[in-house]
Amino acid sequence: MKPASGRPRLNMRIVAQRAGVSSATVSRVINGSPAVKEETARHVRRILEKLNFIPNPIGTTLKYGRSNTYGLIVPDLTNPFYPEFIFNFEEVLIENDHELLLATTQSSEPKLVSSVRRMLMRHVDGVVLMASEFDTRSIEPLFEHRIPIVTIDRRRVQEGTGDVAIDFEGGYRQAVLHLQGLGHRRIGFIGGIEGIRTSQIRLKAFQKALQAVGLTYDPNFIRYGDYRVAGGDAAMRSLLKEQRRPTAIMTANDLTAFGVLRALHTSNVGVPSQMSVVGFDGILLGDAVYPRLTTVTVSPRDIARACIKALDHSKANVTERGLLLSVGSSLTVRESTAQVRVRI
Amino acid sequence: MKPASGRPRLNMRIVAQRAGVSSATVSRVINGSPAVKEETARHVRRILEKLNFIPNPIGTTLKYGRSNTYGLIVPDLTNPFYPEFIFNFEEVLIENDHELLLATTQSSEPKLVSSVRRMLMRHVDGVVLMASEFDTRSIEPLFEHRIPIVTIDRRRVQEGTGDVAIDFEGGYRQAVLHLQGLGHRRIGFIGGIEGIRTSQIRLKAFQKALQAVGLTYDPNFIRYGDYRVAGGDAAMRSLLKEQRRPTAIMTANDLTAFGVLRALHTSNVGVPSQMSVVGFDGILLGDAVYPRLTTVTVSPRDIARACIKALDHSKANVTERGLLLSVGSSLTVRESTAQVRVRI
DNA sequence: ATGAAAGCGCTAACAA
DNA sequence: TTGTTAGCGCTTTCAT
Numbered sequence: 001m002k003p004a005s006g007r008p009r010l011n012m013r014i015v016a017q018r019a020g021v022s023s024a025t026v027s028r029v030i031n032g033s034p035a036v037k038e039e040t041a042r043h044v045r046r047i048l049e050k051l052n053f054i055p056n057p058i059g060t061t062l063k064y065g066r067s068n069t070y071g072l073i074v075p076d077l078t079n080p081f082y083p084e085f086i087f088n089f090e091e092v093l094i095e096n097d098h099e100l101l102l103a104t105t106q107s108s109e110p111k112l113v114s115s116v117r118r119m120l121m122r123h124v125d126g127v128v129l130m131a132s133e134f135d136t137r138s139i140e141p142l143f144e145h146r147i148p149i150v151t152i153d154r155r156r157v158q159e160g161t162g163d164v165a166i167d168f169e170g171g172y173r174q175a176v177l178h179l180q181g182l183g184h185r186r187i188g189f190i191g192g193i194e195g196i197r198t199s200q201i202r203l204k205a206f207q208k209a210l211q212a213v214g215l216t217y218d219p220n221f222i223r224y225g226d227y228r229v230a231g232g233d234a235a236m237r238s239l240l241k242e243q244r245r246p247t248a249i250m251t252a253n254d255l256t257a258f259g260v261l262r263a264l265h266t267s268n269v270g271v272p273s274q275m276s277v278v279g280f281d282g283i284l285l286g287d288a289v290y291p292r293l294t295t296v297t298v299s300p301r302d303i304a305r306a307c308i309k310a311l312d313h314s315k316a317n318v319t320e321r322g323l324l325l326s327v328g329s330s331l332t333v334r335e336s337t338a339q340v341r342v343r344i
Numbered sequence: 345m346k347p348a349s350g351r352p353r354l355n356m357r358i359v360a361q362r363a364g365v366s367s368a369t370v371s372r373v374i375n376g377s378p379a380v381k382e383e384t385a386r387h388v389r390r391i392l393e394k395l396n397f398i399p400n401p402i403g404t405t406l407k408y409g410r411s412n413t414y415g416l417i418v419p420d421l422t423n424p425f426y427p428e429f430i431f432n433f434e435e436v437l438i439e440n441d442h443e444l445l446l447a448t449t450q451s452s453e454p455k456l457v458s459s460v461r462r463m464l465m466r467h468v469d470g471v472v473l474m475a476s477e478f479d480t481r482s483i484e485p486l487f488e489h490r491i492p493i494v495t496i497d498r499r500r501v502q503e504g505t506g507d508v509a510i511d512f513e514g515g516y517r518q519a520v521l522h523l524q525g526l527g528h529r530r531i532g533f534i535g536g537i538e539g540i541r542t543s544q545i546r547l548k549a550f551q552k553a554l555q556a557v558g559l560t561y562d563p564n565f566i567r568y569g570d571y572r573v574a575g576g577d578a579a580m581r582s583l584l585k586e587q588r589r590p591t592a593i594m595t596a597n598d599l600t601a602f603g604v605l606r607a608l609h610t611s612n613v614g615v616p617s618q619m620s621v622v623g624f625d626g627i628l629l630g631d632a633v634y635p636r637l638t639t640v641t642v643s644p645r646d647i648a649r650a651c652i653k654a655l656d657h658s659k660a661n662v663t664e665r666g667l668l669l670s671v672g673s674s675l676t677v678r679e680s681t682a683q684v685r686v687r688i
Numbered sequence: 689a690t691g692a693a694a695g696c697g698c699t700a701a702c703a704a
Numbered sequence: 705t706t707g708t709t710a711g712c713g714c715t716t717t718c719a720t
Contacts, residue, residue, distance in 0.1 A: 009409055011697055022707045027699055037705060052485070054464050058411075059698030062402050062712045065353055077431040078628055083421040087448060099462070102446055104431060118443070120398050141396070229632040258632045265634040284422055288573040288602045289633060290609040355713055366691045371715055381689055403714030406696045 010053055019047040030055055061123065069099040070311065071119040071127040075107050079227065079255055080283040081300070082130070089128070089304040096308070098125070105131045112138045120145055126311040128152070133196045148314035150307045150322070153198050162310030162322025164303060168205035168280070171296035171329030172250065175278045176209045178294075178331055179248045183340035184276060188221035188246035190235040190256050199224065202252045202280075221246045225256045232259025240267055247340045248276035254283045257293055261336070272338035282332055291335035298329040354397055363391040374399060405467060413443040414655065415463040415471040419451050423571065423599055424627040425644070426474070433472070433648040440652070442469070449475045456482045464489055470655040472496070477540045492658035494651045494666070497542050506654030506666025508647060512549035512624070515640035515673030516594065519622045520553045522638075522675055523592045527684035528620060532565035532590035534579040534600050543568065546596045546624075565590045569600045576603025584611055591684045592620035598627045601637055605680070616682035626676055636678035646671045 012023040012030075019026065021044060028036050029044040036044075047053075061067045070093055074082045090100045101122055103115035112131055116139055119127055126148040129139065142149055149161040157163050179187055189206045192199035203222070210217050223239055225231030232251060236259065239245070251257040257279030264271050271277055271291055279286055282297025310323040352358070356374075360367040365388060372380050373388040380388075391397075405411045414437055418426045434444045445466055447459035456475055460483055463471055470492040473483065486493055493505040501507050523531055533550045536543035547566070554561050567583055569575030576595060580603065583589070595601040601623030608615050615621055615635055623630055626641025654667040 009697085012699095013697080023697090024699075024708080025706060028706090031699085035705065040705080052488075054461060054485075056467070056697055057465050058402060058406050058467065059696080059712090061698090062406050062696090062714090063698055063700090065712070067402075077427040078424075080422075080424055080427070080629075083424070083427040086446075087421040090446070090448065094458075099466070100446065102430075102434070102444065104434065114438075117398065121401050122443070123400070123402065141398075144396075229629075255632075258629075262632060262634050262636075285424075285573075285602075285629065288599075288606060290606050292606075353713085356715095357713080367713090368691060368693095368715075369689085372690090375715085379689065384689080400713055403696090403712080405714090406698090406712090407714055407716090409696070 009056070010051060011056065012053075015044070015047055015051060015053050018051065019044045065123060066125050067099070067123040068097065069101050069122060069124050071101045071103065071115075071122070071124040072130070073103045073105060073112070073115050073119075073127065074130045075105050077104055079253070080285055081253065081255075081281045084283060085130075085300040085303060088300040089307065092301070092304045092308055105134075107131070107133065109135065109138060116141055119147070126150070126315060128307045128311070133193075133198075146318055148311050148318070148322070150310045150314070152303070152307075153201060155201070155324070157322045157324050159321055160314050160318055162314055162324065164306045164310060164325045164327060166298055166303070167326050167328050168202050169208050171280065171298065171331065172206050172209035173212050174329075174331040175250055175294075175296055176213050176215065178333060179250075179276060179278070179337065180213050180215065182248075182276065182337060184248040185215060185340075186218065186221065186244070186246040186248070187215065188223070188239055188249045190223045190225050190232055190239070190249060190251045190260060192225060192227045192252040192256075193231075194224040199252065206250060218246075220244070225252065225259065227253050228255050229259040229262065232256035233263040234259070236260040236263035237267070240269070246275075248278070248337070250278045251280060254279035254281040254286050254293065254295055257286075257295065257336075258289060261289055261291075261293070272336050273341060276337040276340070278337060280329075282329075286332075287334065294334045294337040295332050296329045297332045298327060302327045353400070354395060355400065356397075359388070359391055359395060359397050362395065363388045409467060410469055411443070411467040412441065413445050413466060413468050415445045415447065415459075415466075415468040416474070417447045417449060417456070417459050417463075417471065418474045419449050421448055423597070424629055425597065425599075425625045428627060429474075429644040429647060432644040433651065436645070436648045436652055449478075451475070451477065453479065453482060460485055463491070470494070470659060472651045472655070477537075477542075490662055492655050492662070492666070494654045494658070496647070496651075497545060499545070499668070501666045501668050503665055504658050504662055506658050506668065508650040508654060508669045508671060510642055510647070511670050511672050512546050513552050515624065515642065515675065516546075516550050516553035517556050518673075518675040519594055519638075519640055520557050520559065522677060523594075523620060523622070523681065524557050524559065526592075526620065526682060528592040529559060529684075530562065530565065530588070530590040530592070531559065532567070532583055532593045534567045534569050534576055534583070534593060534595045534604060536569060536571045536596040536600075537575075538568040543596065550594060562590075564588070569596065569603065571597055572599050573603040573606065576600035577607040578603070580604040580607035581611070584608075584613065590619075592622070592681070594622045595624060598623035598625040598630050598637060598639055601630075601639065601680075602633060605633060605635075605637070616680050617685060620681040620684070622681060624673075626673075630676075631678065635680045638678045638681040639676050640673045641676045642671060642673040 016023040105111045223235035279295035286293035306325040356367040567579035623639035630637035650669040
């Protein structure tokens with residue numbers, strides 16, 4: 001690798017020369033130090049403008065060992081929920097003059113490890129970890145380097161690590177209430193991937209929601225999926241084979257609900273005439289499918305803000321256990337739910 | 345901002361001390377220089393492992409003014425095509441030990457300007473610009489700093505700037521051929537945003553495809569959308585008001601096709617029984633809607649590779665005009681197209 | 689084969 | 705109020 005060729009990059013020293021001051025003064029002007037005579041500052045600012053100077057943050061990063069960058073590790077860009085979150089997270093970061101370093105794991109352990117390594121190399125000031133099913137060993141280096149971490153839905157905090165928990169229970173309860181109001185008594189649930197933590201959390205939340213409104217939980221109406229369309233489709237087909245069918249289906253996320261809709265269409269089961277469907281996430285595309293999806297919406301912006309808050313807290317209190325924040329969810333009623341019609 | 349606190353970060357000097365060599369030797373070992381005695385190298389490697397040393401690329405960046413980072417500017421994370429591209433682009437970058445710096449513009453000029461600024465600050469080695477409708481003035485700084493640029497579908501190249509063009513015409517021709525084979529003669533088109541360049545390109549490509557197979561172009565069957573669901577929906581509703589209707593609809597992208605499907609559902613027009621629909625992009629969710637969308641697929645991975653190729657070329661030949669590459673597309677037949685049934 | 693040292697751009701002590 | 709300087713981590717020329 002050869003050193004930068006051509007004329008030297010425009011830097012503070014050059015600006016300083018042109019302005020007839022020292023680079024320290026230029027630095028002070030740029031950072032708004034009050035210790036500079038207003039006249040000098042004005043003069044320097046004029047030169048800055050004329051030269052179109054853009055400070056090189058690499059210098060600062062090197063000096064302070066901090067990069068003003070936050071890492072974000074997501075499992076998958078294919079689920080629209082993540083891009084929507086990324087967008088919001090990025091916006092919140094930019095508001096605070098921070099950068100985003102994005103990594104996707106594809107739910108693969110080696111990818112997680114290499115993502116973590118890249119985060120470390122780039123000296124991120126914190127990491128948001130949305131990859132749920134991770135082995136703690138993979139993110140060990142993050143702990144060692146004392147990087148503030150926020151997990152999503154891990155519902156545990158430790159030294160330097162906060163967590164943002166989505167309020168599934170509240171959301172599902174609203175949905176169950178809505179369905180109950182429409183006369184539904186037999187509500188099925190299609191969850192996430194069997195055996196992983198976040199799936200358990202969602203299923204539990206569903207059960208509690210049922211309980212809260214006094215409906216009975218029927219294990220025959222439960223299936224697992226894979227948080228994706230294919231899983232929702234397959235699970236719904238399986239559910240349709242039952243003698244006694246539920247009259248409404250709730251799902252672990254919107255993509256699963258899309259699969260459910262597709263399976264029902266294919267099987268000529270009318271939605272919402274014969275079966276009501278409720279998703280979870282509130283992705284924008286929920287409004288694009290037919291029928292438009294009734295779903296529990298959780299605001300990506302709220303999650304993003306909570307993440308930043310937890311990260312900031314951990315940064316300021318490296319040795320304490322991090323914040324455990326909760327983000328609410330609310331029902332968005334669209335067209336995939338209706339009065340129950342089938343009598344049994 | 346206070347300097348890094350606590351114990352100094354693990355760096356090459358510390359490794360060198362532990363290994364009883366100089367930091368220069370450590371650097372040589374890490375970079376695989378052959379000028380190190382194998383015995384020494386082995387010893388250093390052992391220490392490296394033991395200390396779990398991760399080199400800090402900031403030092404290198406500072407020294408060389410290059411960051412091994414590529415910038416990617418996309419208009420929107422809401423259209424799944426972009427996340428799918430981002431994922432592929434990131435993968436290709438990581439293969440080559442590069443980093444990704446992502447920015448979204450939301451089709452807003454100020455956001456583009458600030459994105460460009462961030463790219464500059466971070467010393468990106470090149471920029472992929474997917475924000476189609478930009479004023480050249482906004483990216484002027486990129487030119488000034490001699491940053492290699494690749495645009496998508498701008499179909500013009502200049503000094504240091506390459507372009508990757510999607511082969512709309514070839515893709516649309518396959519689609520038209522497919523529809524023609526199913527007996528369709530009256531094919532409508534719902535384009536992108538009226539007046540912007542990429543919309544023109546797509547509409548022209550559609551016209552040429554029609555021409556190529558000997559079908560007539562009927563302006564009454566043409567509408568504009570907005571590259572999103574809402575636009576496709578509205579345009580389709582408008583089209584349905586025509587006395588003579590087309591029997592098939594092609595669209596500027598898949599999201600538009602989703603809107604078309606929704607409008608047709610709502611208007612009780614059967615797909616594909618009464619109307620065939622063809623999208624463009626080949627996003628994964630095209631397989632999730634009902635009916636599954638027949639579409640023209642363009643491989644995000646191919647686009648990503650082409651971008652890197654063009655970027656590499658421009659990097660090596662800063663003063664030449666960049667490469668003008670083309671990426672092919674191919675028809676994916678699913679369930680939204682069928683034999684024409686309606687006789688007029 | 690290895691080490692010493694300079695320098696990339698920036699900022700904060702410290703000096704003037 | 706402004707300037708001088710050291711040093712963040714790295715690589716590479718030059719010296720040994």
